[in-house]
Amino acid sequence: MKHIFLPISIIVIIMAGLLPGVATMTGRTVTAHSQSAQPTASKFAWPEGKRVAVSLSFDDARVSQVDVGAAIFDRHGAKATFYVMPPAVEKRLDGWKKMAATGHEIGSHSVIHPCSGNFTFSRTRALEDYDLAKMRAELKEARRSLRAMLGVEAESFAYPCGQKFVGRGRQTKSYVPVVAELHLTGRGWLDEAPNDPGYVDFAQLTGMEMDGREFDQILPLIEKARENGQWLVLAGHEINRGGNQTTRVSMLEKLLPYAQDPANGVWLAPVGVVARYVRQQRGDR
Numbered sequence: 001m002k003h004i005f006l007p008i009s010i011i012v013i014i015m016a017g018l019l020p021g022v023a024t025m026t027g028r029t030v031t032a033h034s035q036s037a038q039p040t041a042s043k044f045a046w047p048e049g050k051r052v053a054v055s056l057s058f059d060d061a062r063v064s065q066v067d068v069g070a071a072i073f074d075r076h077g078a079k080a081t082f083y084v085m086p087p088a089v090e091k092r093l094d095g096w097k098k099m100a101a102t103g104h105e106i107g108s109h110s111v112i113h114p115c116s117g118n119f120t121f122s123r124t125r126a127l128e129d130y131d132l133a134k135m136r137a138e139l140k141e142a143r144r145s146l147r148a149m150l151g152v153e154a155e156s157f158a159y160p161c162g163q164k165f166v167g168r169g170r171q172t173k174s175y176v177p178v179v180a181e182l183h184l185t186g187r188g189w190l191d192e193a194p195n196d197p198g199y200v201d202f203a204q205l206t207g208m209e210m211d212g213r214e215f216d217q218i219l220p221l222i223e224k225a226r227e228n229g230q231w232l233v234l235a236g237h238e239i240n241r242g243g244n245q246t247t248r249v250s251m252l253e254k255l256l257p258y259a260q261d262p263a264n265g266v267w268l269a270p271v272g273v274v275a276r277y278v279r280q281q282r283g284d285r
């Protein structure tokens, strides 16, 4: 029981080292995570005094994006980014031409959507069986096809299944450098944080899920990103009233007016538009 005779100042110092937010004898507050409080992102200057950038993005060229989503975006005068595969675009070719012509961004999502062969749908086109040359050829072909079909340059890319590798074991390679070479941006999937505009690698933008969420679940993501001056890229698949991998119409009907109310300080714009702005502000190439 000798330790109870330690001087009180020593005990306070020990506690200050162990506990976050304990005041030391000098009155200074010691915070365990003080390094995370550096306000780098909040200094980023969004246009027109906006405090956060939000991009809405949808993958796979699901037909509901044209059949259901297009009218909702039109009604609110909002623009989104659609990461498409050319074979899927053919199912609603006229609809996608109209989407492109009305200011939505058309990005690439590869040609045949290769993911890990652990997904049975991807076993015959598994990333484990790809190499960088094969991936480079496919990504070039996707851009060429989209140019021919829709007359657009697909500068933005979203990694199918959010997976960024080819090969397996010691032969595994990241294909992020290929995306950086062929595209302005590459977006992930099921990420846990928004992008810090002053820091982010454009070839690895984060994408946070909006499928299956109501607006009261999305709003805190926007509020948190706004506190930090960040760029929130939301990602979804189907657009409908309900169902699997589906961004809810009810959520969009609340999110779009919120994002367009100047009082909320939100810059709602497609991924490519925000990326170009950020790059210019950072003085990147």
Ligand SMILES: [Zn+2]
Residues within 6 Å of the ligand: 059, 060, 109, 113, 160, 161
């Ligand atoms: Zn996909």
